[in-house]
Amino acid sequence: MSRIGVFVCHCGENISRTVDVERVAAEVGKLPGVAFSTDYKYMCSDPGQGLIKKAIREQRISHVVVAACSPRMHEKTFRKAVEAAGLNPFLCEMANIREHCSWVHEDREEATVKAIEIVGMMVERVKKNRVLPTITVPVTKRSLVIGGGIAGIQAALDIADAGHEVVLVEREPSIGGHMAQLSETFPTLDCSQCIMTPKMVDVANHPRIKLYTYSEVEHVEGFIGNFQVTVRKKARSVNEDKCTGCGVCMEKCPIRKIPNKFDCNLGTRPAIYVPFPQAVPNTPVIDRENCTKFKTGKCGLCQKVCGPGAIDYEQEDRLIVEPVGAIVVATGFDLYSITEKPKGSAIKGYGEFGHGKIPDVIDGLTFERLASASGPTGGKILRPSDGREPKQIVFIQCVGSRAREKGISYCSKICCMYTAKHTMLYHHKVHDGQAYVFFMDARTPGKNYDEFWRRSIEEEEAVYIRGMVSRLYQKGNKIVVMGSDIAVGVQVEIEADMVVLATAVQPRIGADSLAQKLGISYDKYNFYSEAHAKLRPVECATAGIYLAGVCQGPKDIPDAVSQASAAAAKVMTLFAKDQLEREPIVARVREASCVGCFACKKVCAYGAVEEKEIRDRQGNLIKVVAYVNPGVCAGCGTCQATCPSKSVELDGYTDEQMVAMIEAL
Amino acid sequence: MTPKRILKYSYYPGCSLHASASEYDQSTRELFKVLNIGLTEVPDWICCGATPAHNVDELLSLSLCAKNLELAEKVDGDLAVACAACFSRLKFTQHTLEENDVKRKQVEKAINAPVKLDNRVKHLLEILARDLGLERLAAAVKKPLKGLKVACYYGCLLTRPPDVPNLDCVEAPTIMEDVLHAVGAETVAWSHRMECCGANFTLSRPGVVIQLSNAILESAKAAGADCFMVACPLCHGNLDIRQKEIEGVYNTSYGMPVFYITQLVGMACGLSSEKLGLGAMIVNPMPLLKEKHLI
Numbered sequence: 001m002s003r004i005g006v007f008v009c010h011c012g013e014n015i016s017r018t019v020d021v022e023r024v025a026a027e028v029g030k031l032p033g034v035a036f037s038t039d040y041k042y043m044c045s046d047p048g049q050g051l052i053k054k055a056i057r058e059q060r061i062s063h064v065v066v067a068a069c070s071p072r073m074h075e076k077t078f079r080k081a082v083e084a085a086g087l088n089p090f091l092c093e094m095a096n097i098r099e100h101c102s103w104v105h106e107d108r109e110e111a112t113v114k115a116i117e118i119v120g121m122m123v124e125r126v127k128k129n130r131v132l133p134t135i136t137v138p139v140t141k142r143s144l145v146i147g148g149g150i151a152g153i154q155a156a157l158d159i160a161d162a163g164h165e166v167v168l169v170e171r172e173p174s175i176g177g178h179m180a181q182l183s184e185t186f187p188t189l190d191c192s193q194c195i196m197t198p199k200m201v202d203v204a205n206h207p208r209i210k211l212y213t214y215s216e217v218e219h220v221e222g223f224i225g226n227f228q229v230t231v232r233k234k235a236r237s238v239n240e241d242k243c244t245g246c247g248v249c250m251e252k253c254p255i256r257k258i259p260n261k262f263d264c265n266l267g268t269r270p271a272i273y274v275p276f277p278q279a280v281p282n283t284p285v286i287d288r289e290n291c292t293k294f295k296t297g298k299c300g301l302c303q304k305v306c307g308p309g310a311i312d313y314e315q316e317d318r319l320i321v322e323p324v325g326a327i328v329v330a331t332g333f334d335l336y337s338i339t340e341k342p343k344g345s346a347i348k349g350y351g352e353f354g355h356g357k358i359p360d361v362i363d364g365l366t367f368e369r370l371a372s373a374s375g376p377t378g379g380k381i382l383r384p385s386d387g388r389e390p391k392q393i394v395f396i397q398c399v400g401s402r403a404r405e406k407g408i409s410y411c412s413k414i415c416c417m418y419t420a421k422h423t424m425l426y427h428h429k430v431h432d433g434q435a436y437v438f439f440m441d442a443r444t445p446g447k448n449y450d451e452f453w454r455r456s457i458e459e460e461e462a463v464y465i466r467g468m469v470s471r472l473y474q475k476g477n478k479i480v481v482m483g484s485d486i487a488v489g490v491q492v493e494i495e496a497d498m499v500v501l502a503t504a505v506q507p508r509i510g511a512d513s514l515a516q517k518l519g520i521s522y523d524k525y526n527f528y529s530e531a532h533a534k535l536r537p538v539e540c541a542t543a544g545i546y547l548a549g550v551c552q553g554p555k556d557i558p559d560a561v562s563q564a565s566a567a568a569a570k571v572m573t574l575f576a577k578d579q580l581e582r583e584p585i586v587a588r589v590r591e592a593s594c595v596g597c598f599a600c601k602k603v604c605a606y607g608a609v610e611e612k613e614i615r616d617r618q619g620n621l622i623k624v625v626a627y628v629n630p631g632v633c634a635g636c637g638t639c640q641a642t643c644p645s646k647s648v649e650l651d652g653y654t655d656e657q658m659v660a661m662i663e664a665l
Numbered sequence: 666m667t668p669k670r671i672l673k674y675s676y677y678p679g680c681s682l683h684a685s686a687s688e689y690d691q692s693t694r695e696l697f698k699v700l701n702i703g704l705t706e707v708p709d710w711i712c713c714g715a716t717p718a719h720n721v722d723e724l725l726s727l728s729l730c731a732k733n734l735e736l737a738e739k740v741d742g743d744l745a746v747a748c749a750a751c752f753s754r755l756k757f758t759q760h761t762l763e764e765n766d767v768k769r770k771q772v773e774k775a776i777n778a779p780v781k782l783d784n785r786v787k788h789l790l791e792i793l794a795r796d797l798g799l800e801r802l803a804a805a806v807k808k809p810l811k812g813l814k815v816a817c818y819y820g821c822l823l824t825r826p827p828d829v830p831n832l833d834c835v836e837a838p839t840i841m842e843d844v845l846h847a848v849g850a851e852t853v854a855w856s857h858r859m860e861c862c863g864a865n866f867t868l869s870r871p872g873v874v875i876q877l878s879n880a881i882l883e884s885a886k887a888a889g890a891d892c893f894m895v896a897c898p899l900c901h902g903n904l905d906i907r908q909k910e911i912e913g914v915y916n917t918s919y920g921m922p923v924f925y926i927t928q929l930v931g932m933a934c935g936l937s938s939e940k941l942g943l944g945a946m947i948v949n950p951m952p953l954l955k956e957k958h959l960i
Contacts, residue, residue: 351837352859405827405835471836473856473884480856 149177
């Protein structure tokens, strides 16, 4: 006979405002099997939990029902309390009388009656709860980091410095990401390369970091502590072990006019190339689409001039399987392309700004390359069209961002600050030039950020115009900027030499397909979703996967670095234990009745169902049945719903429990 | 080519097309006849409220258009609209009543009839470019408009606001150019395709209209256009009727005829200048058309 304890929470006034909690406790107390019932203002608080523990000890309570908020909120809290008092935590259930009752009803009488019924159902359910033993799984203490920008680099270095091996996978031929492309960084104006490249070298030299550049994650299997990751290492056509990075191949390559993506297509590069001189690793890649050898079979000059004989035209993609226990995703961002409207996208494009048609309308990243000492102009601000120095320059903020009608409603967070920085860089380099900025609001929260923005106006003479631009068009040698100044209430027209658009930050193209490989969730813009917006901002809902940098939401460098270190700390916490405890809410197969149809295997999204042979003592095969790997099972219950012979049961959510709940109504 | 299907529409001309823009009405009817597209005027239609009504009373402006939509339901087929302002208001009403149940109930009470929204409101451009299709339109051409350099002027209302007309890309549409290319004309790339001409300020603040329309004329001329193509009687009025006056104020000369879509497409389909009402144009198009050997 069970001795059930029922604990009804007021949730301050959240529940007691509409539900008569004392009456609920009294009524439920009369149910068969209930030995004790009471109410309290904050059941989740220390005295509230104390109440439960005391009752378990003094009233010899065998099962617990807490009538309070959603189990998503506090099931863990109360199960921990029950465990501390010596009961199996899975003998505790929550009846949700807040989200499912008090918050959605107004009539006190009706809400109270409903609350009594909800609690009554859970009382019947908990009677059928079984003691579930905790499942433990071993932890592979190696971590995968996807993305070699500043966030990925920081996470990799932190984890490796803590003594764990790291596999760092980068899609491009070099690590460095967007930060390597920047000229100077706000709010201190220190050179991006000077603070970035030493970290890149640290990665390359770290004994515990295994670096795969020009590589992509192909496939992910497994679960927290035990992932198997397949990495596709694309054919570089250069043997990394032999190459000394002397660069003769790049000097001799006869194909020289390929637009350099790293320089936002302002400069050119040969067909065998490193993206930039400070690349890590300093090993070139042959761009097979543009290489004469690959296109026609002739040339082969790079192979002839290569002293160490590192050029290998026969090289093929390699698939490498890496076992890891945790994954940090740091895939970064792309800028909103306003040149054309992407097909099938909700993004509407900016035809009215003529980007892609007017050569001197550029985006912020292109301006960074112009301003960078290692850029295609050697740091001189020059127009892409004719190489003249622009004397009137207009910066337009919020292009794509905060524009619901264009398909993106969020703020990209970094543009106010980098535009202020751009006006400064421009003023430092073009002393007789004038910078104008069209802005909606200046959003500068951050240490020393507002001071920096003020400086661009007060000391660097940038003219800020509050208002948006409706249209840009070419008129002779000039670009006419038509906008409004809402502070004065007039239309403004500026004839500019160059226009820089602060285009919105978006997740990397293809972020959604990576998310599907990893089994993590993402929002409608393809930003990866954290488990809790406030309290678990670096973890995915999928256990063992963590987020760092802009792939989770727009961020500047300090924020991306902070999140990366936080993700690394989470990985270290996971690796602090040798065995991992998992919730035992997993499916079990009743082998006696299983007919081996494997309908469950087809529907399992986690690949948890395996085939198991049943043999007699002589070793003769009797039948093949389904087996659910408890380490992989996520407890979703799809197999239970699918099984035609009712041979799968999800612990904690058995048919018996569900029927008991329904019968209680 | 898609199989031929019979196209037929109800037709809402609107007040302007029965008055100052009668040549737009005439050329529309003639063109549709030639293209074998059925056009039945909505019986007993009333004013759409145009630009003033929605500034004064939202319910009134929605009800006026809803009444017209209700009347149009009596005729088979989607509702064809020529005037950009009527198109904007009718489309906006349809959109609002579809999205907002409260307003729909208010309007139904006001017009004392249930609002059905089965038939779509369509601009002539959509009918030519999509329903008929550019291929079939091109096949109907008898005399391609070779050598004519046209500035397509969209004005404010055809594509805006976002998500309502869904005629084409809001800020960089090409539907007018597509139609003209199908009938053999050239179009110029120019800057003021989407700018405001001053619209109905033409009576209350003519100075504003002269300034705005001049910018449009000037940029089209600079881009090398011979003439304009428009879809709106108000734009037409400001660019055509006021052109002489604007030339006087700015001491310049444009001499650019302003055609309606149906006039240019009709010309390519072999309709005579009488049938297209070219005589009603203030800036005489004949010298240009003769120069290009189009008449």
